[in-house]
Amino acid sequence: MDRSGLIEAIGRRTAEGGELSAEDIGRVVDALFGTLSEAGVIAEALKTGGAVTLVGFGSFHDVGGEAALRPGKALNEFIHHQA
Known part of the structure; x- marks a missing residue:
C-alpha cells in the first residue's frame, strides 16, 4: 500500500x-x-533517543542506528489469523 x-x-x-x-x-x-x-514525529522521536509506542500495534525504536518496528501482540495475532 x-x-x-x-x-x-x-x-x-x-x-x-x-x-x-x-x-x-x-x-x-x-x-x-x-x-x-x-521528518515526521516518529523520526523526530527516534532521533532524540525516544521510542513511539502504539498499544496493540507495536513500537518504533532505534536498533543500532536503524529505525525498527517491534510489532505488538494484537498486530502479530491479526497477521497470523489468531485474532
Missing part, C-alpha cells in the same frame, strides 16, 4: 464518524511518517 492507498483506506474507515478530506488525512499521514523534505 502506498501513501495514496493509505489515505483512501483511512478515509473509508473514518467516513462513518464524519467526513475527513483526503487533504486532511494526507497532512496527518505526513506529520506522523514524514516526507522527503521534512
